[in-house]
Amino acid sequence: MYLSEHDRLPRTGIGVDVHAFASDDAPLWLAGLLWEGERGLSGHSDGDAVAHAAADALFSAAGVGDLGTHFGTDRPEYAGASGHALLSAAAGIVREAGFDIGNIAVQLIGNRPKFSPRRAEAEAALSDAAQAPVSISATTTDGLGLTGRGEGIAAIATAVVVRSAHRPTPAGPAA
Numbered sequence: 605m606y607l608s609e610h611d612r613l614p615r616t617g618i619g620v621d622v623h624a625f626a627s628d629d630a631p632l633w634l635a636g637l638l639w640e641g642e643r644g645l646s647g648h649s650d651g652d653a654v655a656h657a658a659a660d661a662l663f664s665a666a667g668v669g670d671l672g673t674h675f676g677t678d679r680p681e682y683a684g685a686s687g688h689a690l691l692s693a694a695a696g697i698v699r700e701a702g703f704d705i706g707n708i709a710v711q712l713i714g715n716r717p718k719f720s721p722r723r724a725e726a727e728a729a730l731s732d733a734a735q736a737p738v739s740i741s742a743t744t745t746d747g748l749g750l751t752g753r754g755e756g757i758a759a760i761a762t763a764v765v766v767r768s769a770h771r772p773t774p775a776g777p778a779a
């Protein structure tokens with residue numbers, strides 16, 4: 605692994621995820637919450653674009669691949685996994701790789717659901733999953749693009765991690 609003085613500095617990561625609205629009557633799971641009466645999203649798992657973007661940003665920050673590396677379609681045990689479970693697993697992988705998580709910021713892009721009334725609840729759910737602060741904002745695209753036409757939901761996330769000071773030292777003679 606590339607080691608340098610940069611190891612002491614925070615590392616940023618980025619993640620993007622998009623899911624189409626499902627054609628069946630699947631429930632909507634988004635940002636770790638169930639949204640009663642809202643159209644669900646299609647996907648290998650529950651389609652929680654907010655949680656998936658957050659997880660991808662964590663992997664990106666730690667430099668350990670991406671969502672497909674860890675939870676791809678070749679991992680059937682993650683089919684149907686909740687966004688909360690995936691983000692929790694991602695945070696565990698990143699910590700296991702020797703990083704502390706600073707924070708994750710996610711922006712949801714879509715017309716529905718109306719997000720602001722449940723923002724605090726969603727932030728609490730995903731902060732619990734990551735065991736680190738997760739902030740979530742929401743925006744629309746003025747009717748443009750796939751989210752503006754109501755075809756699906758997109759999310760973009762950033763994360764900051766820093767190499768853990770208490771990570772186990774490599775095997776070798778004690779100092």
Ligand SMILES: [Zn+2]
Pocket residue numbers: 621622623647651652653656657
């Ligand atoms: Zn996804």
